[in-house]
Amino acid sequence: MGERKGQNKYYPPDYDPKKGGLNKFRGTHALRERARKIHLGIIIIRFEMPYNIWCDGCKNHIGMGVRYNAEKTKVGMYYTTPIYKFRMKCHLCDNHFEIQTDPGNLDYVILSGARRQENRWDPLQNEQVVPETKEVQIRLLDSMYKLEHQAKDAKAAADAKPVLQKLVERNMDVWDDNYEANCRLRATFRKQKHEIKGQQELDRQLLAKSSLDIALLPEIAQDREMAALMKLQTKSAKEREAEQRLELLMKPALPSATATTFGGLKRQKVLNTHLQLQDLGIIRKEEPQINRATTITANQDGESTNVINSLSLVGDYGSSSSANSSPTQND
Template identity: 75%
Template sequence: MGERKGQNKYYPPDYDPKKGGLNKFRGTHALRERARKIHLGIIIIRFEMPYNIWCDGCKNHIGMGVRYNAEKTKVGMYYTTPIYKFRMKCHLCENHFEIQTDPGNLDYVILSGARRQENRWDPLQNEQVVPETKEVQKRLFDDAMYKLEHQAKDVQTASDAKPILQKLVDRNQSVWNDSYVANYRLRATFRQQKQEIKGQQDLDRQLLAKSSLDIALLPETAQDREMAALMKLQTKSAIERESEQRLELLMRPALPGATSTTFGGLKRQKALNTQLQLQELGIKRKQANAAGGAKMKSTERADIETAAETGIVAVMEAETESAMSSKSGHTSAAGSAEKSAVTAQKLCSLVGDYQSTSSEDSSPDSND
């Protein structure tokens, strides 16, 4: 309030800035009446009683927190911390009492005019938790043996206080025990566990039905989840990649603009329409020499027969796949009939090649 009164915005017409600020021009202080003894080194402040006291004049009790207008004076230094003295008048009598700060003990000391009401005690004797001093903390950090002894002392203190704490817990449970609330919480817990068990059973039943298994599944563990995650991240083998590529090629549409495809695709249709040659089976005919030709051995004739049988089997497999696709609805009945005709034509062509080969090979034998 004093600064508000001394630093108003009104400047009189005769104000001269050369004479200093407005307070100096008027001959007043910024703290106004609080600085009436500033020339003696005294400032008036609002002081709050730090603890309960007894006044020596009227013998009345003055409680902690009562506020007074006190004269504040600097009387000394504790290292770099100033020591202040506060002088105030009792509000119940004419007595004055003085209180001084004690920075060394973090406390206030009564110098005269009153006495302190003793409410101080040793926290250790009262079994209270006392924070460690800076010296003890430093020693705990530097000295390992002292730290071990300190921990052993703490363990002993905890063991001594355990029976008392247990008695307090038992008494609290006996006083504040509520059977209805306990039963409500227990039933809620059981209800939640029952729902979790039912949900897990439904998942197990679905998994068994999907896998066509009739076994009892064990509860899921953390190791099972880790193994499942590793299986998901496992790369595909070369055989799996090749199978996927083959399936992709087979399932391509027959036409560029088509959305569906027939079973087998264009490559299979092309394979069915292509006439099977003996050279594709790895069979080479032996050329006759100038003397009249070489005789074909029985082993070479057996190779030709085996190759012909292999070609026949391949064509029959193609016909079987074509029939399966027609049954599954991928191709029409006309397409199946056309493929059967192509297959029969191949069989006839293959048998004709085989007979011509046999006659050519047997002709030198007849000439001989």
């Protein structure tokens, strides 16, 4: 395939091989737009974020591995290794930040526009095996320092020996009988698999009932407590409708009137009972049962009949005792 690259290039009729390649003949650079600032010593490259940072402009987190089009500039030398500076624009705001290489510490340094998210720690604090640095390797050439260094290593090995012995004994107790250990492990996995399968079936039934297509998270105690509180605080539509009707009935007809004019607490109790019976279906809605005045009369045969005289559309503005008085009987 390499020999085809030269054949696929177009050479115009006025091309002069003495002027060099096609890029020199056309007066362009091989990197095209990436070399638009080449006269300033700047080249556009694809830079990958070496660690997690926080942008100083929008205060957002930018993870390690995010790539940018960065302006690469050579700013110095560390012995024979060049030091480069990279300038790029945040993809979430208009802020620019600059990062520079640090060959001495094998790291990158943020110059401006951002700050590093600290995830570094001392390996010695975690009892990790740390390779010797160049300074220590050079000092090990001294016999006295090498003797002191070996004494420290022997002391560290003696301190770690009891811990390692306990770990070996525990491992031997667990894996003394391989068949029994394998049976316990498989039984644990089988139980977990059964629980996961049952939970997946419950989630599938719940999603089918709710007509949802989402991933359900495991239920925790906090979710159950919040659901119980929401259930206690909510009211049904029928209860809210009954409260609204009661509020409208208790509201005075005239602006100057008050709730006491309509009978006070006695009238409110009667209205509550009426609304409860109406919700249960005992009283039909089309029959008015409130503020109906009746008169009991007797006919010639001695049978009593109820004659409806009038239906009051406006509440009685008298006292509560007169509003709740018993019907009169005419002789």
